Each structure stands twice: as C-alpha cells, then as structure tokens.
Amino acid sequence: MKGMKKIIVILSILTTAISWVSIDTLYRKPKPVPFPVPKGWPQPVYDFSKNPLTEEGIALGKKLFYDTRLSKDGEISCASCHQQFGAFNTYDHNLSHGFNNSLTTRNAPGLFNLAWQKEYMWDGGINHLDLQPLAPITAENEMAETIENVINKLKLDKEYQQLFKAAFGDETINTQRLGKAISQFELQLVSSNSKYDKVMRGEAAFILPEQLGYDIFKKKCITCHSEPMFTDYSYRNVGLPIDSYLKDFGRMKITGDPADSLKFKVPSLRNVAMTFPYGHDGRLFSLMSVFEHYRKNMVVSATTDPLLKNKMALSNYEIGQLTAFLYTLTDSSFLKDPRFAPPGNENSGKLPADIHR
Amino acid sequence: MNKANNTIFVLAFCWIMLAIPIAGFSQKQVTLIFHHKAGNEDLVLGNSYTTALGEKITVQRFRYYISNISITDKQGKTTLLPVEYFLVDEADSLSKIINLSVPDNTIGSIQFLLGVDSIRNVSGIQTGALDPMRGMFWTWNSGYIMAKLEGISESSTIAGHYFTYHIGGFKGPNSTLKTITLNIPQTTTVQELHINADINTWFKNSSEIRTSETPVCHMPGPLAKKIADNYSSMFSINTIR
Numbered sequence: 001m002k003g004m005k006k007i008i009v010i011l012s013i014l015t016t017a018i019s020w021v022s023i024d025t026l027y028r029k030p031k032p033v034p035f036p037v038p039k040g041w042p043q044p045v046y047d048f049s050k051n052p053l054t055e056e057g058i059a060l061g062k063k064l065f066y067d068t069r070l071s072k073d074g075e076i077s078c079a080s081c082h083q084q085f086g087a088f089n090t091y092d093h094n095l096s097h098g099f100n101n102s103l104t105t106r107n108a109p110g111l112f113n114l115a116w117q118k119e120y121m122w123d124g125g126i127n128h129l130d131l132q133p134l135a136p137i138t139a140e141n142e143m144a145e146t147i148e149n150v151i152n153k154l155k156l157d158k159e160y161q162q163l164f165k166a167a168f169g170d171e172t173i174n175t176q177r178l179g180k181a182i183s184q185f186e187l188q189l190v191s192s193n194s195k196y197d198k199v200m201r202g203e204a205a206f207i208l209p210e211q212l213g214y215d216i217f218k219k220k221c222i223t224c225h226s227e228p229m230f231t232d233y234s235y236r237n238v239g240l241p242i243d244s245y246l247k248d249f250g251r252m253k254i255t256g257d258p259a260d261s262l263k264f265k266v267p268s269l270r271n272v273a274m275t276f277p278y279g280h281d282g283r284l285f286s287l288m289s290v291f292e293h294y295r296k297n298m299v300v301s302a303t304t305d306p307l308l309k310n311k312m313a314l315s316n317y318e319i320g321q322l323t324a325f326l327y328t329l330t331d332s333s334f335l336k337d338p339r340f341a342p343p344g345n346e347n348s349g350k351l352p353a354d355i356h357r
Numbered sequence: 358m359n360k361a362n363n364t365i366f367v368l369a370f371c372w373i374m375l376a377i378p379i380a381g382f383s384q385k386q387v388t389l390i391f392h393h394k395a396g397n398e399d400l401v402l403g404n405s406y407t408t409a410l411g412e413k414i415t416v417q418r419f420r421y422y423i424s425n426i427s428i429t430d431k432q433g434k435t436t437l438l439p440v441e442y443f444l445v446d447e448a449d450s451l452s453k454i455i456n457l458s459v460p461d462n463t464i465g466s467i468q469f470l471l472g473v474d475s476i477r478n479v480s481g482i483q484t485g486a487l488d489p490m491r492g493m494f495w496t497w498n499s500g501y502i503m504a505k506l507e508g509i510s511e512s513s514t515i516a517g518h519y520f521t522y523h524i525g526g527f528k529g530p531n532s533t534l535k536t537i538t539l540n541i542p543q544t545t546t547v548q549e550l551h552i553n554a555d556i557n558t559w560f561k562n563s564s565e566i567r568t569s570e571t572p573v574c575h576m577p578g579p580l581a582k583k584i585a586d587n588y589s590s591m592f593s594i595n596t597i598r
Contacts (some may be wrong), residue, residue, distance in 0.1 A: 050480075051481075074525065098392055121497075123499040123537070125497050125499065126496075126498075126499050127478075127479050128479065128480070128481040128482075128497040128499065129481075129483055129498075130481035130482045131496070131499055133480060133487070134494075134496040135481075135496040135497050138496055139496075139497075146490075147489060147490040148490050152489065174484055174488065174490075175482050175488050175490050176481070176482040176483065176484050176488070178479065178482075179482040180481075180482070186378055253498075254498050256531065256576070256577065256578040256579075342373075
C-alpha cells in the first residue's frame with residue numbers, strides 16, 4: 001500500500017513536470033486582449049467566447065489584412081480597398097478596383113464597430129464576420145483567388161507557420177483560423193472617439209451650428225441612423241432608382257422577396273465626412289448630393305420606406321446645420337491609430353498627401 | 358482525507374479509465390455504402406444518360422451532405438448518433454462509405470438529414486467536411502449547398518450547354534433540409550447497408566425539372582425547394598448484409 005502511494009505521487013509529479021516543460025518550450029500561451037465596450041453602447045453581438053482576442057491573433061489578422069498574397073495576382077490585399085485614412089473604405093472611389101482591372105459592383109463601406117453588426121455587406125448576405133473574407137477572396141472582381149490556394153500559400157510560408165502557432169497553439173492553418181484571425185484584427189477597429197462621443201461623455205461641447213444640426217438630425221434621421229452606432233442595421237429603400245447597368249436589387253438578392261427590392265443596409269454615419277462617395281454604389285459624390293437626393297431626386301416606389309414616401313423636406317439652412325453636425329462624427333484618432341496602420345508603418349502617423357477635408 | 362478514502366478514489370479512477378474502452382467495444386459497427394444511380398444504370402461521371410423527362414445529360418459532379426444520423430432499433434428506440442457531417446461525393450469513392458458505431462445493430466430504420474442543419478449555417482467557419490474550401494458553401498449569401506448536381510445537357514440553352522444545380526437554403530420557407538427515413542423491411546442485424554441514390558428523381562418527381570427551362574439553380578428559393586422536394590426520395594435500400 002505504501003509503495004503504491006509513493007509510485008502514484010512520483011508519477012503524478014513527473015507527468016505534471018513533463019507537461020509543463022513541453023508547454024513552456026513548445027508553446028507560449030497567447031496573451032488575452034480585453035474588448036472594452038464604450039460607455040453607453042450596447043453589448044457587441046460577436047461571440048468572443050468562440051474566438052478569444054489575443055495579441056498574437058490580432059497581429060496575425062493584421063498581417064493577413066495587409067497581405068497581397070491573398071489575391072490571385074499577388075497585387076490586391078484587403079487594405080487595397082479598405083484604407084485607414086478613409087475609415088477603411090476605398091477612399092474617394094465610387095467602386096473599387098479588383099483583379100485584372102475589374103470593378104466591384106458596390107461601394108466599399110468603411111470598416112469599424114463590426115463587433116456590433118449581425119450581418120455584413122450592403123444586402124446583409126453574410127451572417128458572420130469570420131465568413132466575410134471568403135467573399136472578397138473568391139470574387140472574380142476582387143481578389144479572384146481560391147480558398148484552397150490561399151491556404152496552401154500560407155502553409156508554405158515559414159513566418160505564417162509560426163504566427164498561426166503563436167495565435168492558435170499549433171501549426172494547423174485552415175479556413176476557420178484564417179477567418180478568425182482576420183476577425184480579430186477587424187474587431188479592434190472600434191471608432192468611438194469623435195467630437196460627438198466627447199460631447200456625449202461631457203468632455204467637449206458642440207458649437208451652435210453643430211448643436212442645431214444635432215437637433216434636426218434627431219428629428220429627421222435618427223429612426224434609421226440611430227445612436228450610438230448611427231444605424232439600426234435594418235434594410236431600407238431610400239429611393240435610389242435602379243442602375244440599369246448594375247441591376248442591383250439589394251436585399252431582395254438574398255431573401256428573394258419582392259418586398260425587399262432596392263432595400264440596402266442603413267450605413268453608419270460615423271466618419272461620414274471621410275467615406276465619400278456615398279450610397280451602395282457610390283453614385284452620390286458628396287454630402288450635398290446626398291441631401292439633394294433626399295429632398296429632390298428620390299424616386300418613390302412601392303418599397304420606398306414609409307418615412308420617405310413624400311421625400312424629405314430640407315431647407316438650405318437645415319442642410320448647413322446637418323453638415324456641421326455630421327462633421328462631428330469624424331474620429332481622427334481612429335483614422336490615425338498606429339495599431340491599424342500597415343505592418344511596418346505604425347509610427348509614420350502621416351496622412352496621404354492627396355487627402356482633402 | 359484518510360487512507361481508505363484515498364484508495365477508493367484511486368480505484369474509482371481506474372474503473373472509469375477501464376470502463377471507457379469497454380463501453381467503446383460494446384458498440385456495434387454498421388457501414389453505410391452509397392451507390393449512385395441514374396435510373397437502373399450505375400452513375401459514372403462523364404457518361405451520358407437520358408433523364409426521366411427524355412433529356413440527354415452527362416453528369417460531371419454529384420455531391421451531397423449527410424448529417425444527424427439516428428438509428429431506430431427493434432424495440433422502436435431511436436438513438437441519435439454523435440453529430441458528424443459527411444460529404445458524399447461521386448468523385449471520391451471513399452466518401453461513399455460511412456462507418457457508424459451504433460449501440461445495437463438490429464435495426465428497424467435509419468434516419469438522417471440530407472444537408473447541413475441550420476445551426477452550422479450560422480456559426481461562422483467550420484472545419485473538416487464543412488470547410489468552405491470544399492466548394493459547398495455560398496460565400497456571398499452565407500449558407501451551405503446541401504446537394505450539387507452538375508453536368509452538360511444537350512437541351513440546356515446556356516453557354517457550354519451546362520446545367521448546374523446547387524441546392525441550398527436553411528431559413529424558414531426557403532429551407533431545403535430533408536429528413537430521410539429508410540425502413541429496413543424486416544428488422545434484422547445489419548453489418549452493411551447498401552443505399553441507392555438515384556439522380557433521376559432530381560428531374561422528375563413531384564415537379565418536373567427540365568434543363569431546357571431551368572439550367573441553373575444557384576440560390577435558395579422556389580426552384581431550389583422544388584428540386585429538393587424531388588430529390589428527397591432519391592434514396593432507397595439496395596441490399597442489407
């Protein structure tokens with residue numbers, strides 16, 4: 001009896017020791033990163049328990065986001081179409097350039113506060129952030145690559161082998177981990193530090209035109225562009241008529257329901273001063289053209305939102321105030337946050353020369 | 358803790374460790390073997406067949422998901438087997454053989470889902486048979502393609518005379534998920550269950566599907582539903598061993 005007890009004790013000490021030694025030498029645990037929810041904001045919908053944020057995961061995701069090898073010709077990365085100084089939209093482009101001089105059929109939206117979003121794309125066709133990268137990677141007019149080729153390229157790369165191991169514990173490189181890593185980087189893109197946010201937190205005050213604009217906004221826009229995300233994530237038709245070339249019926253493409261014809265996701269208006277041109281196909285080139293659309297150019301049809309059946313009355317005076325307010329939604333610390341800059345450019349902090357505000 | 362207590366713990370631990378493999382051994386094996394057919398003929402990729410509607414087709418791809426398998430034994434007790442997903446592919450002969458561990462192989466019927474249950478359609482990227490890399494996932498309209506039949510048809514009016522039926526949709530009225538039940542004629546002990554899957558049902562059953570009229574189905578909706586209704590009776594029992 002005594003001998004057996006000794007053996008048990010020795011064995012358990014040995015196994016514990018071996019497991020610790022091997023964990024220590026082969027694998028350093030990734031470092032958890034918290035996800036602070038800005039004050040007054042709802043809880044995010046992204047399920048972090050299935051993809052816990054870690055320093056290593058985020059670093060890997062960022063490398064993938066900026067890596068042109070995700071495309072067929074090695075020329076296009078996610079960041080080619082999602083540029084930080086445009087709040088991760090394609091700056092100053094109605095449509096973006098994809099593989100072999102092709103064009104996307106929609107305007108690239110800014111990327112931020114994605115953890116609060118349930119569905120992605122203008123038509124909400126993608127139901128999980130992790131899945132989203134598979135669409136641009138495989139689209140002929142975006143990166144034109146196959147998932148299989150991307151995974152094979154990554155598997156052959158020594159650096160990626162190490163980065164995947166550091167992030168996920170072993171060297172397995174698969175589609176799921178690719179998606180999770182890119183999500184980890186994208187989830188970091190939280191924009192919550194505009195002048196508007198500072199005013200809400202009591203750290204700053206609106207000047208008069210901004211305050212008047214905010215009051216008008218609360219009357220005319222807030223049902224759809226609801227605070228604090230500046231979208232209610234619903235799909236609505238605001239009367240942009242069908243483009244005869246693009247033939248984009250929006251949400252109907254996903255649901256097949258004629259009642260969803262010409263409905264598109266309400267875009268967030270955070271950083272809106274930087275995300276021109278506007279609308280799902282970028283046909284509205286300035287805020288002024290958005291206002292002209294709402295008050296004059298709308299084409300009302302059966303599926304046009306009930307709130308806009310008579311278009312929207314807006315005086316020049318109101319447009320001036322609204323514009324002043326919309327500019328308070330620009331979060332310049334987000335646009336320049338070195339954590340999101342291309343790998344190796346984290347410290348330049350410079351805006352591109354052609355930026356015009 | 359006293360010594361007696363300690364010993365009991367050690368013994369209990371040993372018993373559990375021993376019990377695990379024993380429980381495993383008491384399981385019986387049943388093998389499902391799928392045989393793909395075009396009517397009475399064996400389906401061979403690249404060969405030509407005439408559909409039940411008289412259209413001449415050459416099949417290039419035939420694949421479908423099987424999941425959520427359960428077995429009903431002679432007492433009528435149904436056991437849901439551990440959830441696993443199988444992509445059965447005519448081009449991959451190994452994929453047509455599925456080995457199952459069941460509590461009792463005296464079987465009255467077998468049930469399975471033809472497709473991927475809705476929860477896996479909304480839970481991000483999956484691995485293994487469900488990896489989107491397998492080409493059975495719509496990236497622009499998240500969801501699995503439950504079953505795929507592709508080829509060339511003389512009657513097809515699109516470029517290359519192709520027909521491509523990618524059948525999917527897991528939501529509400531657009532759901533193409535089909536629960537299949539195969540009854541074993543006389544409840545018997547089963548080692549191998551040979552199952553036929555007849556592509557002819559895709560074209561003619563409750564609806565008539567002509568490649569001349571609808572050569573392409575690439576999204577959830579009424580056409581996908583019709584084809585799924587049709588193919589929901591493509592399975593039948595070939596032989597039992």
